Amino acid sequence: MMTAGQPFQILIVDDNPLNLKLLETTLAKDGYHVLSATNGPAAREIALVEKPHLILLDIKMPEEDGFQVIQKLKENPATTTIPVIFLTGVSDIGTKLHGFELGAVDYITKPFHPREVLARVRLHLKLSIATNSLIAGQAQKLKQITEAQTSMLVTPDMVPRARFGVYYSALQEAGGDFYEVTPISDEIFGYFVADFSGHDIQTSYLTASVKALLKQNSAPVYEAHESMQMINDVLVEILPEGKYLTACYARLNQKTKQMTIVNAGHPPVIFVPLEGKPVRVDMQGDILGIFKEVYFGSHTMDVNSGDRFYLYSDGLIESSRDKTLWTSGSNKLLAACEDAGSVSIQEAPRHIVQLLSDKDVPIEDDVVVLGVEV
Amino acid sequence: MDLKELGANLGLEASEFIELVELFLSTAKKDLQKLREAYQSGDSKTVAGSAHSLKGSSGNLGFSELSVLSRKAEDKGGEEDLSGFEEILDAIHQQIEKIESCLMEST
Numbered sequence: 418m419m420t421a422g423q424p425f426q427i428l429i430v431d432d433n434p435l436n437l438k439l440l441e442t443t444l445a446k447d448g449y450h451v452l453s454a455t456n457g458p459a460a461r462e463i464a465l466v467e468k469p470h471l472i473l474l475d476i477k478m479p480e481e482d483g484f485q486v487i488q489k490l491k492e493n494p495a496t497t498t499i500p501v502i503f504l505t506g507v508s509d510i511g512t513k514l515h516g517f518e519l520g521a522v523d524y525i526t527k528p529f530h531p532r533e534v535l536a537r538v539r540l541h542l543k544l545s546i547a548t549n550s551l552i553a554g555q556a557q558k559l560k561q562i563t564e565a566q567t568s569m570l571v572t573p574d575m576v577p578r579a580r581f582g583v584y585y586s587a588l589q590e591a592g593g594d595f596y597e598v599t600p601i602s603d604e605i606f607g608y609f610v611a612d613f614s615g616h617d618i619q620t621s622y623l624t625a626s627v628k629a630l631l632k633q634n635s636a637p638v639y640e641a642h643e644s645m646q647m648i649n650d651v652l653v654e655i656l657p658e659g660k661y662l663t664a665c666y667a668r669l670n671q672k673t674k675q676m677t678i679v680n681a682g683h684p685p686v687i688f689v690p691l692e693g694k695p696v697r698v699d700m701q702g703d704i705l706g707i708f709k710e711v712y713f714g715s716h717t718m719d720v721n722s723g724d725r726f727y728l729y730s731d732g733l734i735e736s737s738r739d740k741t742l743w744t745s746g747s748n749k750l751l752a753a754c755e756d757a758g759s760v761s762i763q764e765a766p767r768h769i770v771q772l773l774s775d776k777d778v779p780i781e782d783d784v785v786v787l788g789v790e791v
Numbered sequence: 792m793d794l795k796e797l798g799a800n801l802g803l804e805a806s807e808f809i810e811l812v813e814l815f816l817s818t819a820k821k822d823l824q825k826l827r828e829a830y831q832s833g834d835s836k837t838v839a840g841s842a843h844s845l846k847g848s849s850g851n852l853g854f855s856e857l858s859v860l861s862r863k864a865e866d867k868g869g870e871e872d873l874s875g876f877e878e879i880l881d882a883i884h885q886q887i888e889k890i891e892s893c894l895m896e897s898t
Contacts, residue, residue: 439811
């Protein structure tokens with residue numbers, strides 16, 4: 418990256434010593450630091466070591482010609498972003514097109530006028546600076562989003578009375594999966610796990626919106642499915658076309674020992690009673706954010722102290738390699754959830770992920786597992 | 792031929808341009824030598840190559856007459872028709888000498 422006061426370095430490559438000298442003189446007069454090479458291999462070596470800000474390259478050279486030089490520069494990750502302007506005869510349209518195909522940013526026809534060279538060099542340096550700052554800006558923005566998203570994720574020690582444990586791993590810098598734990602009253606807690614369709618910057622902005630919606634709409638006066646309904650209504654308005662999310666919302670009343678589960682097109686919650694075998698809480702439900710008229714499956718059950726629930730995203734059991742879907746993968750999941758009974762609820766989600774992950778297959782999707790203990 | 796003016800056209804100081812013209816003359820003489828030898832041995836390909844080089848460097852410095860002559864020589868080499876080439880060689884030689892004497896005057 419350029420800093421103020423540091424001269425731009427331009428590499429000139431031409432086998433004609435006069436052209437080299439003319440370009441050198443012209444560019445040096447304008448404050449550029451000039452490097453020069455009279456053949457392709459030397460040019461590539463200098464490009465690699467010095468990382469010039471721009472390269473002026475003659476096409477017609479003996480042995481390794483300019484085309485070969487561009488190609489090799491573009492193939493090398495260390496030099497691929499350096500803009501290349503090539504020098505060519507005025508009438509040679511084939512050369513010009515081929516140069517562009519190989520990744521050059523511009524050409525200068527020979528005989529060239531030094532002022533034209535200066536103008537083009539300036540233009541492409543400006544474009545290069547703008548592109549670099551754009552990329553840096555976007556990366557910075559994404560970093561902020563990731564930081565913001567992680568900082569927004571609630572951890573068990575922040576809400577100890579909610580008695581939950583969580584495993585969260587975002588595959589990309591701004592994950593499409595997320596979860597939330599919301600205290601509704603002293604004894605009532607909401608647990609939410611969702612998966613956005615697609616992973617991109619927009620998703621992360623929307624994550625923040627959904628979290629805000631959860632907070633606003635999960636007052637005790639609303640039934641769990643009513644909360645989902647209201648969130649859906651807002652999402653239909655704000656989500657970009659074609660974007661939706663699947664979600665699972667569980668509301669636990671520690672006082673009355675009742676758990677209500679609402680499903681919006683999401684894999685089923687696993688219920689692990691303290692005594693007995695784990696079961697899937699299957700129910701139908703529309704996805705969130707597409708339809709105004711929706712139906713969400715809702716189920717309320719009596720629970721006992723020590724019973725556990727697991728909410729999770731499909732990344733946990735869906736592998737694109739062996740096309741395992743949650744229907745067939747869920748038997749393994751049930752077994753893993755049962756096995757996790759041997760560890761604390763804080764440890765259980767990680768334990769389940771470890772049991773289910775194949776050492777040889779990297780995890781291919783975002784994964785979130787949220788465990789709740791009554 | 793005014794070297795100072797030619798240099799100014801390129802945005803160069805007189806001293807900078809003179810340095811370039813000196814370099815030009817040394818390469819141009821080599822090109823002419825090659826051109827003559829290639830013509831004598833009937834090597835049209837080398838004729839075209841040397842003329843191309845001379846055309847480029849003279850064109851860039853603004854020696855348009857020399858550039859036009861070099862282009863003629865290049866075309867003849869490309870067409871493999873070296874008839875009347877002696878005249879072109881002489882004209883090129885004269886132009887180079889003219890540039891050289893201008894250089895002497897201005898230094």
